[in-house]
Amino acid sequence: MSTPTAASAASHGAPSLRGSRQPLSDRVFRWALFISLTVGVVTLAVLIAYVTIKGWPRLNSTLWTNMPSIRRPERAGAQSAITGTLWVIGFTALFALPTGILAALHLEEFAKPNSRFQRLVEVNIQNLAAVPSIVYGILGLAFFARALALGQSVITASLTLSLLILPIVIISTREALRAVPRNIRDGSLALGATEWQTAYRQTLPAAIPGIATGVILALSRAIGEAAPLLLLGAVTFITFNPTGPLSGYTTLPIQIFNWTKDSREEFQILASATIVLLLVLLLAMNLAAILIRNRTQKRW
Amino acid sequence: MPDEPVALQLTHDLTTGRAQSVADEVNNVVFNLADLRVSYGSYQAIRQVSLTIAKNEITAFIGPSGCGKSTLLRSFNRMNDLIPGARVEGLLAYHGIDIYGPDVDPIEVRRRIGMVFQKPNVFPKSIYDNVAYGPRVNHIKANMDDLVEECLTKAALWDEVKDDLKKSAYALSGGQQQRLVIARCIAVRPEVILMDEPCASLDPIATAKIEDLMRQLALEYTIIIVTHNMQQAARVSDRTAFFTAELDEDGIRHGRLVEYGPTRQIFSAPQDKRTEDYISGRFG
Numbered sequence: 191m192s193t194p195t196a197a198s199a200a201s202h203g204a205p206s207l208r209g210s211r212q213p214l215s216d217r218v219f220r221w222a223l224f225i226s227l228t229v230g231v232v233t234l235a236v237l238i239a240y241v242t243i244k245g246w247p248r249l250n251s252t253l254w255t256n257m258p259s260i261r262r263p264e265r266a267g268a269q270s271a272i273t274g275t276l277w278v279i280g281f282t283a284l285f286a287l288p289t290g291i292l293a294a295l296h297l298e299e300f301a302k303p304n305s306r307f308q309r310l311v312e313v314n315i316q317n318l319a320a321v322p323s324i325v326y327g328i329l330g331l332a333f334f335a336r337a338l339a340l341g342q343s344v345i346t347a348s349l350t351l352s353l354l355i356l357p358i359v360i361i362s363t364r365e366a367l368r369a370v371p372r373n374i375r376d377g378s379l380a381l382g383a384t385e386w387q388t389a390y391r392q393t394l395p396a397a398i399p400g401i402a403t404g405v406i407l408a409l410s411r412a413i414g415e416a417a418p419l420l421l422l423g424a425v426t427f428i429t430f431n432p433t434g435p436l437s438g439y440t441t442l443p444i445q446i447f448n449w450t451k452d453s454r455e456e457f458q459i460l461a462s463a464t465i466v467l468l469l470v471l472l473l474a475m476n477l478a479a480i481l482i483r484n485r486t487q488k489r490w
Numbered sequence: 491m492p493d494e495p496v497a498l499q500l501t502h503d504l505t506t507g508r509a510q511s512v513a514d515e516v517n518n519v520v521f522n523l524a525d526l527r528v529s530y531g532s533y534q535a536i537r538q539v540s541l542t543i544a545k546n547e548i549t550a551f552i553g554p555s556g557c558g559k560s561t562l563l564r565s566f567n568r569m570n571d572l573i574p575g576a577r578v579e580g581l582l583a584y585h586g587i588d589i590y591g592p593d594v595d596p597i598e599v600r601r602r603i604g605m606v607f608q609k610p611n612v613f614p615k616s617i618y619d620n621v622a623y624g625p626r627v628n629h630i631k632a633n634m635d636d637l638v639e640e641c642l643t644k645a646a647l648w649d650e651v652k653d654d655l656k657k658s659a660y661a662l663s664g665g666q667q668q669r670l671v672i673a674r675c676i677a678v679r680p681e682v683i684l685m686d687e688p689c690a691s692l693d694p695i696a697t698a699k700i701e702d703l704m705r706q707l708a709l710e711y712t713i714i715i716v717t718h719n720m721q722q723a724a725r726v727s728d729r730t731a732f733f734t735a736e737l738d739e740d741g742i743r744h745g746r747l748v749e750y751g752p753t754r755q756i757f758s759a760p761q762d763k764r765t766e767d768y769i770s771g772r773f774g
Contacts (some may be wrong), residue, residue, distance in 0.1 A: 374613060377612075382627065384627075
């Protein structure tokens with residue numbers, strides 16, 4: 191593009207726009223950032239590649255059609271762990287979601303902001319989210335399994351995991367509610383709606399995509415938990431699918447834990463195959479969370 | 491707190507006595523304000539406001555930023571109640587009833603006194619559901635389809651959206667959204683519409699449409715509008731109140747009513763030097 195004006199501007203000694211070379215510190219910093227990023231991504235990739243290669247021989251339908259077996263590792267599967275996981279997570283969702291969402295709704299929409307009580311509750315929820323999961327296992331063992339005599343059942347595991355993810359559900363729901371613009375609430379109240387009508391007909395529906403994202407991430411945390419369930423006594427060898435909330439159970443992380451303890455190579459392979467299954471499940475849930483978030487972004 | 495007879499007495503005094511001096515004649519008084527003060531915590535945002543608002547008129551509140559005119563407007567339908575620490579003192583009577591009286595339900599106040607906000611705040615719902623929301627939460631028994639059509643027609647939006655009623659309200663332009671908010675507001679059959687800078691985020695064409703609409707609506711409703719746009723106040727309003735922010739003897743900035751009268755008079759023959767300076771663009 192050499193129009194007459196551009197040429198004449200250049201001949202009049204236009205300032206050079208080429209700039210000086212990028213300083214060394216800039217380049218070093220950019221490399222440091224890139225290397226830090228690589229550590230995380232490479233670790234995940236190596237992990238997935240390792241378990242996939244190792245578990246490959248057993249990554250077939252017998253993994254979910256067959257039950258675990260001690261004597262015949264070549265025919266053992268993880269069906270009871272898969273159904274157990276579904277039962278436990280189903281009940282966990284049933285307990286934790288309504289409680290967590292309603293608690294968040296109260297804190298965000300109805301509680302007096304900055305009152306002492308509110309601040310106390312807030313600090314406690316933050317702290318609960320940081321409590322190690324094994325501590326919830328001890329609580330579940332003492333309270334649900336022993337005191338309420340629920341024993342080593344699906345319901346004990348679900349109640350314990352509900353307590354574990356409750357702070358996460360509350361915190362993410364509050365964030366989703368806070369992201370709903372103030373003027374939506376104002377618009378509703380100005381029409382003569384009550385605060386409760388405003389909360390459940392405007393704020394809550396508008397926040398559902400954000401809540402769904404947080405809830406899925408919380409549930410995927412619960413799916414991956416092994417420590418509290420080990421304490422609750424889920425270690426037992428289970429070759430049946432749960433039949434109800436009071437039935438015995440095992441879950442995928444527990445099954446993986448049991449198999450990796452066994453020195454036989456066949457069980458190591460089986461454990462790797464089950465890890466792939468668990469990872470696929472968790473990544474699928476995270477993907478769902480991301481899709482929900484992307485689809486509903488920029489609504490206001 | 492004055493009980494009802496006292497409030498009515500006060501109304502009477504204001505309409506016969508004080509109001510006469512403020513304006514030529516104010517018939518059909520909707521609101522009486524006497525020494526109204528609004529504060530946030532210990533900070534008084536606006537002080538000593540006394541005026542009367544007439545039925546089926548458009549009253550404009552003008553003045554520089556920070557003069558408390560929006561704060562005052564939000565007192566009329568108790569929207570300030572929602573701000574922690576906000577307090578309204580003095581008298582704000584609606585047909586002689588103190589709307590801050592002990593027996594008054596703010597929900598009932600907001601049903602009768604609607605509000606349109608600066609930024610069009612349509613709900614994340616369909617156009618139809620936006621209009622139907624108010625009647626639904628207020629349990630208004632009506633044929634909803636007819637009511638939606640009636641309100642959208644009154645808001646001069648029906649012809650543009652009648653085939654897209656199920657579409658999201660976010661699909662509309664800013665000007666259309668603001669008219670949808672007006673339709674939503676009149677769907678609960680209010681008597682008064684408060685408008686807080688309704689055209690601040692709109693282009694001149696959309697603004698002109700809203701202004702035409704306001705003149706139409708004034709036949710049926712009483713309108714109070716806060717505006718930064720003096721030409722807008724001059725074009726649409728019947729009466730204008732000019733507010734300013736001043737320092738008191740302790741050096742605390744607060745809002746104050748300077749002058750209130752027929753718009754024609756405020757813009758052509760202002761009584762107060764501060765009004766004149768503001769109108770002629772010498773400050774603000």
